[in-house]
Amino acid sequence: MAGAAGRRDEVLAIIFEALESLNQELEPDERVEIGPATPLFGADAKLDSLSLVSVIVDVETALTVKWDAPISLTDDRAMSREISPFDDVGALTDYILELLQEISPA
Amino acid sequence: MDLYSGKTALVTGATRGVGRTIAEHFLDNGADVIGFARGEASLTSPAYRHIEVDLADPMAIQKAFLGLHGKVAGIHIVVNNAAVLTSQYAMIMPPAAAQAMVNVNLLAPFIVSREAAKFMRKTKWGRIINIGSMAASLEPIGDSVYAATKAGLSTLANVMAKEFGAMNVTCNTLGITAIDSDMLAQLPRDKIEAIIAALPVPRFATAEDILNVIDFFASEASGYITAQTVFLGGVN
Secondary structure (H helix, E strand, O other): OOOHHHHHHHHHHHHHHHHHHHHHHOOHHHOOOOOOOOEOOOOOOOOOHHHHHHHHHHHHHHHHHHHOOOOOOOOHHHHOOOOOOOOEHHHHHHHHHHHHHHHOOO | OOOOOOOEEEEEOOOOHHHHHHHHHHHHOOOEEEEEEOOOOOOOOOOEEEEEOOOOOHHHHHHHHHOOOOOOOOOOEEEEOOOOOOOOOHHHOOHHHHHHHHHHHHHHHHHHHHHHHHHHHHHOOEEEEEEEEOHHHHOOOOOHHHHHHHHHHHHHHHHHHHHHHHHOEEEEEEEEOOOOOHHHHOOOHHHHHHHHHOOOOOOOOOHHHHHHHHHHHHOHHHOOOOOOEEEOOOOO
16 A cells, blocks of 8 residues: 555545546636646636536545545535635645545555 | 347346336346345346345445446446335334335435436436336325325436436436335235226236336437426326
């Protein structure tokens, strides 16, 4: 199993792949830039609500398959946090690493 | 070419009754079929994959879907058929029986549909069909919770139709009348016959009546048919 840094890279790759997949469905002027600071939710985000749902579903599915355990990114815990895990890619990565640490410590 | 060649259909409650009839129909017409049910498989076919799952348990359903990732190319058709029925006056209905109806008849179709939709969005094609009941419209005494869950199925399909429409996934409900089944055997025959006698078409449903509407909702040509409830026998 990858160490902490390797695991971060794995999670980032999964999120980037989900955003790539989304971009393939969008018109050129609607596509999002892909990077750790990409806003996912809020005033700065380019994603509409359905696009965000698509990204969440793709990321959840990839995580669930890779770690062989159901992983939910949208349970009460995520929604009640002071800083939303969906602010940007970095925040989502941190939240996922936190969840993974609980099911499979790095 | 067979009607469902190249399609994978998931049917809940596939071991007996209406669910088994629908699963067999898909198999006979070229589909691969995944059956979700609490009991052991009652169908044997190379194209049939049986998964024992307690549909009253949302986590068990999610785990069943987890096991399908990488093993099936897609899920194209879902028939939410599994249901449980306890008919009893509300004041003496056991809460556990009411809870079981909510879990199996309403929550399970929600979980199954949402998990299947994640497969359908990849192929941009899907048909979700809920098996409703005339009870949703006729509201018979004793069926307070059962009728409510079946009415809820239509609402569930109608909202999901909006959410999944952009993915070319339709969501509809087939409200069946009485058909000879294990579930029907739990009810007093005279009560059922009185209800049937009052229908515009006063007879029991047949497998063909049900499969006719299943084929309609599942067909390629029905991509513009969504958020609809079709009742058999003239119920409305």
